[in-house]
Amino acid sequence: MTKLERIHRLLTVPDEMNLGDKQELFSKMYMKLLIFVHDKGYGVRQKHLLRCKDCKIGHKRSLHKSSLAIDIVLTKDDNLFSQTEDYLEAGEYWESIGGSWGGRFSDGGHFSLAHNGMR
Ligand SMILES: [Zn+2]
Numbered sequence: 001m002t003k004l005e006r007i008h009r010l011l012t013v014p015d016e017m018n019l020g021d022k023q024e025l026f027s028k029m030y031m032k033l034l035i036f037v038h039d040k041g042y043g044v045r046q047k048h049l050l051r052c053k054d055c056k057i058g059h060k061r062s063l064h065k066s067s068l069a070i071d072i073v074l075t076k077d078d079n080l081f082s083q084t085e086d087y088l089e090a091g092e093y094w095e096s097i098g099g100s101w102g103g104r105f106s107d108g109g110h111f112s113l114a115h116n117g118m119r
Pocket of ligand 1: 064070109110
């Protein structure tokens with residue numbers, strides 16, 4: 001089985017994938033998301049990517065602590081977008097490539113790869 005075939009198979013059953021492989025997949029998915037939103041004319045300001053394991057901010061099992069989530073702010077013509085619905089197109093794209101989008105729980109700028117039941 002090629003690596004691509006393995007990744008495709010694992011995308012359908014993501015919890016069989018180990019953390020390191022998921023982190024590598026997440027970085028490729030994030031690269032695709034950046035290209036997608038830039039092609040739509042947005043700028044991107046990156047917020048939380050990694051939080052240390054004992055960081056007090058956020059949920060104690062947050063995927064930010066496993067490098068499987070990033071928060072972004074989309075911009076266009078000096079406007080910063082903050083409403084979940086502003087991220088719908090990017091969120092639907094993210095879901096189409098296997099990701100979990102925070103807009104499904106009122107956090108439009110949060111893009112993650114599900115792991116151990118967390119999004
Ligand atoms: Zn987040």
